[in-house]
Amino acid sequence: MAELTTLARPYAKAVFGAAQDQNAVDPWDQALAFAAQVAADQEVKNILATPGLSEARKAELFAECFEEPLPEALRNFLLILAENKRLALLPEISSLFRLYRADFERTVNLKVSTAFEMTEEQQQKLIDALSKKLERKVALESTVDQSLIGGVVVDTGDLVIDASVKGKLAKMAKALGS
Structure with missing residues (x-):
């Protein structure tokens, strides 16, 4: 668990900073919470572990789980996570994001x-x-x-x-x- 937190922390800090800059902390929080649920699903875990799929394709498949088209920033974030083989960290990233938000909002x-x-x-x-x-x-x-x-x-x-x-x-x- 500590290792996951260590790996997720730089992504969570970066995405929280971007959300603050965009004045979009709440939408990012909601999107990350949903993405965390998707990443925790066993079928999605199996897809992410498929060796024949490119990382870009995994990010596309992940983005298709959302009901509405994703904002470009979120799509890019998912692509970065996929390229670094870090999509599985989304639950931890979402959790850290919530902690940063709570600290920011006191x-x-x-x-x-x-x-x-x-x-x-x-x-x-x-x-x-x-x-x-x-x-x-x-x-x-x-x-x-x-x-x-x-x-x-x-x-x-x-x-x-x-x-x-x-x-x-x-x-x-x-x-x-x-």
Whole structure:
């Protein structure tokens, strides 16, 4: 996984910079997300692995998966990826692009698990507190996990805050066991 990220990073940075220059971050984000889904499809993986097809033809076949004709910049990007045998990196490129976008827009998507359904007021208080702490706009995805017993678990991808009763009990059991 780390190797894929390393290979995908220069492409993601370049395409994000181009999207910013074109004031087209959202369209690029959507196009890359779709391209990532296409690249992850097993039949497409088989086509990309076909040794008899030229890299240009692979890029053309890939572009044909889109419902509408592709903008020239995106077509060129796919061709560059194909020529470098990097079309399979599209899921990772899309993921990195989203991270660069979130950093640029100063946003963060949080997954919050609670033992009980949170009210709108509780969600808003949590959003306000985390926005202040993280200095970012917060988008909240809330789920209920009754095994937590009480409290909350906040997951940003990079950071996990476990303020659940289950988490505290696990820490206490570990401390008592050692």
